[in-house]
Amino acid sequence: MKNNQLMIRGDYLLKLNRKSPIPLRRQVEAYITNQIATGEWAIGSQLPSQRVLAERLRVNRSTVTAAFDELTAQGLIAGNRGGGTQVINNTWGLMAKQKPADWGAYVEAGQFKPNLPMIRTINQAEFIPDIIRLGTGELSPDLIPSNDLAKLFLNVSTHGMSLGYSEPKGNLRLREEVSKFLKPKGVAADPESVLIVSGALQALQLISIGLLDRGSTIVLEKPSYLYSVHVFQSSGMRFYGLPMDSEGLMVDCLSQINKERGKTIVYSISTFHNPTGKVMTSARRKSILNVCERMRLPIIEDDVYRDLWIDAPPPPSLKSMDHSGNVLYIGSLSKVLSPGLRIGWIVGERSVINRLADIKMQNDYGSSALSQWAAEECMRSGMYEAHASYVRDQLRIRRDYMLDLLSVYFSDLAKWSSPSGGFYVWLKLIPDIDPNTLFECALANGILLNPGVVYDRAASHYLRLSYAYASINEMDQAIPALRKLIVNLAEEKV
Amino acid sequence: MKNNQLMIRGDYLLKLNRKSPIPLRRQVEAYITNQIATGEWAIGSQLPSQRVLAERLRVNRSTVTAAFDELTAQGLIAGNRGGGTQVINNTWGLMAKQKPADWGAYVEAGQFKPNLPMIRTINQAEFIPDIIRLGTGELSPDLIPSNDLAKLFLNVSTHGMSLGYSEPKGNLRLREEVSKFLKPKGVAADPESVLIVSGALQALQLISIGLLDRGSTIVLEKPSYLYSVHVFQSSGMRFYGLPMDSEGLMVDCLSQINKERGKTIVYSISTFHNPTGKVMTSARRKSILNVCERMRLPIIEDDVYRDLWIDAPPPPSLKSMDHSGNVLYIGSLSKVLSPGLRIGWIVGERSVINRLADIKMQNDYGSSALSQWAAEECMRSGMYEAHASYVRDQLRIRRDYMLDLLSVYFSDLAKWSSPSGGFYVWLKLIPDIDPNTLFECALANGILLNPGVVYDRAASHYLRLSYAYASINEMDQAIPALRKLIVNLAEEKV
Ligand SMILES: Cc1ncc(COP(=O)(O)O)c(C=O)c1O
Ligand SMILES: Cc1ncc(COP(=O)(O)O)c(C=O)c1O
Numbered sequence: 001m002k003n004n005q006l007m008i009r010g011d012y013l014l015k016l017n018r019k020s021p022i023p024l025r026r027q028v029e030a031y032i033t034n035q036i037a038t039g040e041w042a043i044g045s046q047l048p049s050q051r052v053l054a055e056r057l058r059v060n061r062s063t064v065t066a067a068f069d070e071l072t073a074q075g076l077i078a079g080n081r082g083g084g085t086q087v088i089n090n091t092w093g094l095m096a097k098q099k100p101a102d103w104g105a106y107v108e109a110g111q112f113k114p115n116l117p118m119i120r121t122i123n124q125a126e127f128i129p130d131i132i133r134l135g136t137g138e139l140s141p142d143l144i145p146s147n148d149l150a151k152l153f154l155n156v157s158t159h160g161m162s163l164g165y166s167e168p169k170g171n172l173r174l175r176e177e178v179s180k181f182l183k184p185k186g187v188a189a190d191p192e193s194v195l196i197v198s199g200a201l202q203a204l205q206l207i208s209i210g211l212l213d214r215g216s217t218i219v220l221e222k223p224s225y226l227y228s229v230h231v232f233q234s235s236g237m238r239f240y241g242l243p244m245d246s247e248g249l250m251v252d253c254l255s256q257i258n259k260e261r262g263k264t265i266v267y268s269i270s271t272f273h274n275p276t277g278k279v280m281t282s283a284r285r286k287s288i289l290n291v292c293e294r295m296r297l298p299i300i301e302d303d304v305y306r307d308l309w310i311d312a313p314p315p316p317s318l319k320s321m322d323h324s325g326n327v328l329y330i331g332s333l334s335k336v337l338s339p340g341l342r343i344g345w346i347v348g349e350r351s352v353i354n355r356l357a358d359i360k361m362q363n364d365y366g367s368s369a370l371s372q373w374a375a376e377e378c379m380r381s382g383m384y385e386a387h388a389s390y391v392r393d394q395l396r397i398r399r400d401y402m403l404d405l406l407s408v409y410f411s412d413l414a415k416w417s418s419p420s421g422g423f424y425v426w427l428k429l430i431p432d433i434d435p436n437t438l439f440e441c442a443l444a445n446g447i448l449l450n451p452g453v454v455y456d457r458a459a460s461h462y463l464r465l466s467y468a469y470a471s472i473n474e475m476d477q478a479i480p481a482l483r484k485l486i487v488n489l490a491e492e493k494v
Numbered sequence: 495m496k497n498n499q500l501m502i503r504g505d506y507l508l509k510l511n512r513k514s515p516i517p518l519r520r521q522v523e524a525y526i527t528n529q530i531a532t533g534e535w536a537i538g539s540q541l542p543s544q545r546v547l548a549e550r551l552r553v554n555r556s557t558v559t560a561a562f563d564e565l566t567a568q569g570l571i572a573g574n575r576g577g578g579t580q581v582i583n584n585t586w587g588l589m590a591k592q593k594p595a596d597w598g599a600y601v602e603a604g605q606f607k608p609n610l611p612m613i614r615t616i617n618q619a620e621f622i623p624d625i626i627r628l629g630t631g632e633l634s635p636d637l638i639p640s641n642d643l644a645k646l647f648l649n650v651s652t653h654g655m656s657l658g659y660s661e662p663k664g665n666l667r668l669r670e671e672v673s674k675f676l677k678p679k680g681v682a683a684d685p686e687s688v689l690i691v692s693g694a695l696q697a698l699q700l701i702s703i704g705l706l707d708r709g710s711t712i713v714l715e716k717p718s719y720l721y722s723v724h725v726f727q728s729s730g731m732r733f734y735g736l737p738m739d740s741e742g743l744m745v746d747c748l749s750q751i752n753k754e755r756g757k758t759i760v761y762s763i764s765t766f767h768n769p770t771g772k773v774m775t776s777a778r779r780k781s782i783l784n785v786c787e788r789m790r791l792p793i794i795e796d797d798v799y800r801d802l803w804i805d806a807p808p809p810p811s812l813k814s815m816d817h818s819g820n821v822l823y824i825g826s827l828s829k830v831l832s833p834g835l836r837i838g839w840i841v842g843e844r845s846v847i848n849r850l851a852d853i854k855m856q857n858d859y860g861s862s863a864l865s866q867w868a869a870e871e872c873m874r875s876g877m878y879e880a881h882a883s884y885v886r887d888q889l890r891i892r893r894d895y896m897l898d899l900l901s902v903y904f905s906d907l908a909k910w911s912s913p914s915g916g917f918y919v920w921l922k923l924i925p926d927i928d929p930n931t932l933f934e935c936a937l938a939n940g941i942l943l944n945p946g947v948v949y950d951r952a953a954s955h956y957l958r959l960s961y962a963y964a965s966i967n968e969m970d971q972a973i974p975a976l977r978k979l980i981v982n983l984a985e986e987k988v
Contacts, residue, residue: 107846107849110706110849112703114853120852123855139658144657146655161644162635163833164635164834198862201856201859211600212600212604234703265600340658340659341862342858342861342863351601355601358608362606362723363695363725364695364696364836365836366836367692368861368865370868
């Protein structure tokens with residue numbers, strides 16, 4: 001059943017059913033028709049060559065040729081000059097007997113790079129019913145206070161809520177709350193230096209199009225969450241990954257960077273790093289700030305996990321020690337309260353915030369007023385603080401449970417360290433297993449993984465596990481199952 | 495009072511007070527210091543030359559020189575090689591006695607163009623208390639059903655609401671509602687062909703980065719709303735504006751376009767056009783569809799005003815007559831229900847929607863779950879339809895009132911036609927008045943205008959008036975005041 005469900009979800013997961021009474025040739029035809037009908041292969045786009053397709057589907061080339069011939073006869077595909085084959089129509093276009101616009105050319109154009117296929121698969125697989133999401137960087141639904149959030153709206157009449165277009169920097173009352181929220185954390189931010197955004201990801205997107213030219217360089221930890229999204233690369237920027245040691249981003253490497261004026265910026269997840277779980281030490285924070293100040297190198301500090309400490313509060317943020325305006329600071333409600341609110345903020349030098357606010361207005365006219373209002377109420381009412389404390393307790397239980405399971409099932413198969421907060425265990429597998437194979441096999445077994453390669457192409461031995469999403473029950477199921485899978489795959493190889 | 499408030503809001507609106515006991519030199523100093531302190535002029539940015547500044551402020555050059563000398567002594571600015579003057583520090587930087595990062599270089603970089611100064615001023619001036627907004631393209635706050643929207647959340651427990659990250663295309667139940675909503679309008683859109691976005695503006699932004707390469711051409715009506723936002727130009731695209739006649743976009747001009755494959759797209763506000771209020775006739779729609787089909791030229795149809803007809807329902811959309819998948823269709827809840835929800839949609843060919851959904855995920859991980867939930871409830875419960883009908887009634891009253899005022903106060907000063915729906919009267923002024931001067935004088939008198947130049951650089955004789963935002967009382971005040979202003983300015987010129 002599950003396999004069947006996955007088959008239709010495209011290229012990546014196709015497996016032909018060799019025991020089926022339907023001839024392979026027809027299965028290949030159905031596969032291609034489906035790719036076209038669902039729009040995975042757009043009109044105007046190039047099909048994989050017959051050779052490649054035959055290899056990928058593990059069938060004879062003649063099977064693929066037969067399927068191509070049939071679809072050519074149906075008018076769906078056609079050979080082109082270069083000897084390749086192109087989608088020239090879709091089933092719907094055939095029905096209408098009219099030439100649709102040449103969307104394929106558009107779908108392939110555009111400046112924004114598509115997500116990695118693995119990430120697209122992850123994005124979609126997250127919505128397969130009953131899948132166990134062992135790597136998801138998100139609170140489990142039962143840790144999101146949906147009812148409490150809905151209840152906020154009960155006393156709306158007393159507060160009033162403006163549902164018009166918002167001010168360029170976002171609702172002033174929310175910015176005031178953010179300012180108050182950051183004060184005890186040592187970050188002095190007047191409301192004019194705060195920009196409300198639709199989550200930390202949008203903060204990064206605005207920075208990428210608003211502050212950096214094509215050809216700029218982002219210096220970052222390697223691995224990093226940032227490798228899994230394309231916001232910067234899609235705007236034509238390069239990554240320059242630096243190694244981490246136990247204290248965090250290695251400062252010596254940083255000071256050796258060749259900085260170009262206005263074209264280099266540092267990005268750091270300084271606290272409960274995604275995906276390694278590491279926390280940068282106070283000493284390291286100070287040296288990095290010093291180096292960056294000397295080099296006049298701006299820093300983006302992505303601090304979305306700060307409030308999720310389990311053992312002890314983390315050292316103060318880089319921003320709190322920044323007296324020169326060097327640091328652009330990013331926060332979000334996603335990891336503590338609800339990603340569905342889509343509320344985050346950027347704090348920084350006034351001129352920078354003004355520029356980013358202008359671009360935000362040009363992109364989407366500001367964030368949802370409902371969400372901004374709910375965020376303000378959560379912060380003002382103390383609900384945020386109370387919930388953060390609850391989530392910390394729950395994360396402790398979940399982390400400990402996962403670590404216990406790992407020491408039972410993985411001590412001979414992997415290495416890891418215990419995270420002191422955040423969501424993640426960065427698991428280094430000992431056997432040599434192709435991450436794509438592992439990912440696919442796990443998925444076929446109902447387990448969705450986040451392989452390390454998503455965060456660093458070289459991290460093929462790693463998995464990012466998350467104790468935030470899957471339930472204790474699901475962990476009980478999935479960790480032993482994963483062990484089995486890995487042992488099998490390792491044996492297959494030998 | 496009001497003048498004072500505006501003075502500090504920067505460059506654009508500065509007027510020195512010649513009757514003040516504070517010497518002009520000090521006022522110029524204060525002005526520059528303020529520009530730097532608020533971040534309007536960032537560290538690293540170039541000051542206007544002394545000559546330009548003297549002209550702009552209408553003072554002697556020696557006054558500006560004295561101010562520059564003082565600020566140089568304070569360490570805020572410094573001459574540079576080219577003979578120009580640069581901001582080298584801000585007041586806060588001076589206090590901290592440390593060199594801040596060179597943000598100026600970053601603020602001036604970035605691929606996204608800043609908004610036009612006039613639009614930035616409009617965006618900010620909208621939040622000046624008591625200003626009369628005579629051109630705002632937004633429902634008056636009393637036409638937004640804020641309380642009803644808040645009440646939706648009362649019965650949330652029965653429906654459940656998911657506040658996690660959303661599916662790539664947006665909440666399925668909302669997409670189903672959109673699909674049902676569009677059906678009686680003749681648009682067949684299954685939920686997989688619908689992408690939920692944070693307002694129609696975001697739809698345009700996603701199309702600009704997702705479907706079009708730098709150097710592409712957007713063919714559009716001239717004037718157009720699209721000239722007032724930079725989404726396409728910021729991604730390196732050109733506009734090719736075509737004239738309109740009484741039936742809409744002129745089809746002959748369209749068929750003469752030199753189309754480049756995958757690099758040309760048509761954008762049309764076919765119904766209750768912003769800013770002219772025009773409705774494309776059925777016949778014109780058909781010919782445009784035919785021409786575009788023949789040329790295989792895709793169309794973006796921006797249809798956000800469709801439900802706001804006053805006299806009679808408009809002809810069916812281009813999308814409803816499109817049998818070839820040529821049209822990408824954009825809708826939004828902003829103009830009928832609430833812009834603060836930030837909910838809109840794009841409907842189109844599956845491959846195109848898939849691509850745009852992927853980019854949306856990379857930009858902001860989807861729209862606010864609260865807003866999506868509220869939108870779904872509004873549509874499902876019939877509240878949307880009921881409210882649309884109420885808004886239509888109110889708009890009729892407001893439109894008729896404004897037209898009456900115009901015929902009393904402007905029949906000798908301007909020409910216009912009566913819009914049959916939407917928000918706008920496109921007023922052509924007879925006297926020859928500089929639009930910047932008119933804009934500034936009106937603002938100084940507490941009236942915020944949307945000059946025609948914002949929608950077409952050549953439309954310097956036009957104003958976009960809106961009967962949707964200002965109250966009847968405010969119209970009563972502002973229309974005669976505007977007449978007076980225009981008469982005065984016209985006389986001054988003679
Ligand atoms: C380090 C980091 N930054 C940003 C984000 C995006 O968060 P948001 O939901 O606020 O956009 C994530 C979420 O995975 C993250 O791990
Ligand atoms: C023609 C047109 N398209 C799009 C928009 C943006 O609307 P939304 O609030 O849905 O982003 C507007 C609003 O002014 C508009 O007039």
